[in-house]
Amino acid sequence: xxxxxxxxxxxxxxxxxxxxxxxxxxxxxxxxxKIACLLPMAPLAIGQDVQRLWRAIFxxxxxxxxxxxxxxxxxxxxxxxxxxxxxxxxxHDGAQDPAIYGTNIFRxxxxxxxxxxxxxxxxxxxxxxxxxxQRTALA
Numbered sequence: 001x002x003x004x005x006x007x008x009x010x011x012x013x014x015x016x017x018x019x020x021x022x023x024x025x026x027x028x029x030x031x032x033x034k035i036a037c038l039l040p041m042a043p044l045a046i047g048q049d050v051q052r053l054w055r056a057i058f059x060x061x062x063x064x065x066x067x068x069x070x071x072x073x074x075x076x077x078x079x080x081x082x083x084x085x086x087x088x089x090x091x092h093d094g095a096q097d098p099a100i101y102g103t104n105i106f107r108x109x110x111x112x113x114x115x116x117x118x119x120x121x122x123x124x125x126x127x128x129x130x131x132x133x134q135r136t137a138l139a
Contacts, residue, residue: 001027003113006080006106010068013104013115017064025054030107030114038119040100065089069099078108086120099123 001024003009009028016024029035033047037054045053065088072083087099102120106113 002111003028006073006075006082006104006113009106009113009115010082010104013118014066014068017066020058020061020063022051022055022058025058026051028115030109030116031111032116035116036119037117040121068102080106080108080113082106 001012003012012024013028015021016028029050035047035050037045037050039053042053067087067089069085069087070082071085072081074081074083082104084102084104085099086102100120100122103117104115105117107116
């Protein structure tokens, strides 16, 4: 697949998460040993380990419907950085999982835009007495 924009890649990445689609998940990543994925509570995956990480997650039956909120896009030349907030959508029990911050970095190459880094981490705890709106101070 040839992704025309970083947003096309990002959309395909989250569609693959929702469907548990390893083929698309593999396709969105740049074919390079210089890619990385860092998920909460998982070891850093670099290069070929990124595909192994997603294969293991999907083989366990994991599917994620994630709502994404963009805080900042930095796009210049052949590099794009998206700072986002991810939240698991509509839990069956009505519980709301806390949002996490994420960073997606994309690079443009001969086969279009591809993901080179996905990293996410939990929101830091709100300081005592601070308004909860400080959690989204990136906007």
